[in-house]
Amino acid sequence: MTYGLIAGGGEFPLLTLRAARALGHTVFAVAVREEASVEVERLADGCEWVSLGELSKLVRALRSQGVREAVMNGRIQHRRIYSAIRPDWRLLKVLNALRRKNTDSLLGAVAGVLEGEGIRILDSTYFLRDSLARAGANGRRSPSRAERKDIRYGREIARALAAHDIGQSVAICDQACVAVEAMEGTDAVLERAASLANGRRLTLVKVAKPNQDMRFDVPVIGPRTIRAMRSANATAVAVDAGRTLLLDKPRVMARADRAGVSVVGMDSVGITKPG
Numbered sequence: 001m002t003y004g005l006i007a008g009g010g011e012f013p014l015l016t017l018r019a020a021r022a023l024g025h026t027v028f029a030v031a032v033r034e035e036a037s038v039e040v041e042r043l044a045d046g047c048e049w050v051s052l053g054e055l056s057k058l059v060r061a062l063r064s065q066g067v068r069e070a071v072m073n074g075r076i077q078h079r080r081i082y083s084a085i086r087p088d089w090r091l092l093k094v095l096n097a098l099r100r101k102n103t104d105s106l107l108g109a110v111a112g113v114l115e116g117e118g119i120r121i122l123d124s125t126y127f128l129r130d131s132l133a134r135a136g137a138n139g140r141r142s143p144s145r146a147e148r149k150d151i152r153y154g155r156e157i158a159r160a161l162a163a164h165d166i167g168q169s170v171a172i173c174d175q176a177c178v179a180v181e182a183m184e185g186t187d188a189v190l191e192r193a194a195s196l197a198n199g200r201r202l203t204l205v206k207v208a209k210p211n212q213d214m215r216f217d218v219p220v221i222g223p224r225t226i227r228a229m230r231s232a233n234a235t236a237v238a239v240d241a242g243r244t245l246l247l248d249k250p251r252v253m254a255r256a257d258r259a260g261v262s263v264v265g266m267d268s269v270g271i272t273k274p275g
Contacts, residue, residue: 002026004067004119005044006058008074009035011222011247012124016073017043019127028065030058035076052076055091055110059117070114072107072216073124104165104209107216123214124245131249133221133265135241139253143262147203147236149175154205155238155266162209168219169206171234173197187228194232202234208243221263222247226255234261241265 003020007013007029013036020027021043029044033051041047048061062070087095094109111121125132137143143151154172157180162168167181171193179193186206193202208219221239229237244265246252256263 001069002028002045002065002067004062004065004070005029005040006070006072006074007031007036007040008076009037010075012220012245013037013074014039014043015131015248016071016127023127025127028062028067030061032074032076036074052085053087053091055094055113056088059090059114059119062114062119063117067119069120069122071122071124071126072111073218076103104213104217108213111215121215124216124218125214128245131246133239133241133244133246133263135265135267138246138256138263138265139261140257141260141262143203143236143238143264146174146201147262150203151205151236151238151264151266153177154203155207158205158207159210162207165209168209169204171197171232172203172205173200178202186225190228190232190234193234197233199233202229202232204229204234204237206237206239206244208240212243214243219244220247221245221252223251223255226252226259226261229261230259236262236264238264238266241267 003025005013005016005027017027017040026045028046029040031040031047031049033049046065050057050061094113098105098109114121150172153175154170157177158168158170161180169181169186169189170177171179171189178196179189181189190204206219206221219239221237221244253263
């Protein structure tokens with residue numbers, strides 16, 4: 001069977017292709033021209049490029065290869081969705097039918113179109129289950145007592161934001177919320193928090209949405225996140241266990257361990273289990 005990959009930007013699609021190849025699977029990629037790396041074409045067993053908004057071309061490409069199951073992952077910048085997209089007739093019909101004009105609603109509607117064509121969209125982490133954060137400390141260092149307090153407080157704030165589909169990350173300093181995420185992304189939140197914290201220690205908390213659709217937009221912590229944390233003097237990051245991807249996990253954890261950053265997975269009720 002040939003799997004499909006709808007590839008956005010960043011490392012996520014590349015890691016997916018490498019993992020699928022290691023498992024012996026055949027993967028045909030449809031790469032988003034405005035975002036995806038040319039490396040996608042080299043790693044995939046076949047590839048077609050589409051621009052944002054070309055939903056009909058996307059459907060035709062997957063159907064031409066007999067794809068019945070596909071994953072959708074990689075970065076699609078929010079600003080592109082709202083400023084650079086040029087919808088074809090099929091996507092325009094989808095957009096006009098949306099009750100909420102947010103990214104999740106749009107991607108969910110696109111997934112609905114694909115499934116109507118007999119193409120089931122799998123969890124975006126389907127080939128990378130071993131890279132999901134586990135409960136407790138994922139590296140050498142467990143969070144300190146002060147960091148645990150910040151994590152408990154930050155989780156309350158982050159979950160409230162995520163419930164309204166505003167953002168998924170917050171930066172906490174001494175149990176005060178210094179910065180929250182909207183469309184700008186986690187790295188920008190850390191940069192802004194550092195400018196406000198005057199060198200004091202920060203804790204980053206990132207959560208999944210209450211009804212997170214794991215088919216797309218799964219929370220991600222990558223090597224770049226750890227680098228941004230070091231620059232911002234953020235010494236711990238808490239994520240939802242089993243629902244957050246540690247992108248290139250060996251490299252993420254090696255970088256976190258070298259920096260003394262605690263990466264901790266939280267269970268469903270927000271209690272840190274032993275690492």
